């Protein structure tokens with residue numbers, strides 16, 4: 001899986017309770033199935049009109065501390081890890097209802113979201129899944145950072161980070177996106193921060209819910225959390241998780257290889273703007289059309305693979 005012919009939604013509602021990492025407030029979240037072609041929508045059920053906000057690039061109002069979307073004065077903050085879970089588990093349509101403005105941070109990763117989605121079950125819908133397929137490279141480079149998207153018949157992310165810290169240094173990781181790979185290699189990677197930054201943020205009334213049970217915290221030389229790291233390269237894996245969440249705001253999944261160098265939410269968002277400017281570098285297509293056009297490699301056009309997929313979905 002990872003790339004599918006048809007759109008998918010969750011089979012039944014799943015609920016979560018947790019604190020917002022910045023607000024420190026307890027919030028209840030329920031993820032519900034949604035009709036085909038409706039995309040991912042958030043809904044503020046604590047407000048009188050219970051408004052919906054579409055999870056889309058053009059609804060993003062802030063990317064400084066977390067990804068925040070807003071519409072008509074109503075916002076939802078810190079959506080990136082749930083969005084990454086939808087992307088990683090190939091969920092196209094869902095409604096995420098919450099009773100406060102900030103999403104629960106859970107354990108700082110996407111593990112609980114991904115696991116619950118898998119356990120609830122995933123339903124394949126009738127409508128074909130539409131992709132943004134890269135047809136020529138798109139590059140954005142600035143201040144030593146870069147994001148590039150290359151044509152590919154699958155979704156792959158390669159990420160490199162560099163931090164002047166003995167536990168992180170330089171880390172590179174690459175994933176060919178399937179649900180299994182996402183859940184095992186990426187979903188458990190937690191967000192991370194530095195103790196001095198966390199103290200400063202708390203001083204200014206930010207990161208009120210930030211704690212050692214929802215982030216990896218580093219002091220000058222080591223990991224502060226007693227349990228240590230979940231993977232030796234947990235940091236770069238989390239950056240891939242964030243990238244998946246950010247790119248899912250394009251509104252359609254990507255067929256292509258994303259290469260990130262020292263990027264983060266803000267720069268990823270800058271890249272999405274560039275993506276929409278370079279309209280000749282991509283096209284929208286279904287997977288069946290893409291394969292018919294002969295652009296798919298032998299992986300997808302292999303008879304076994306193709307037959308299995310088509311008989312299963314049509």
Ligand SMILES: [Zn+2]
Nearest residue numbers: 080191238242
């Ligand atoms: Zn994150």
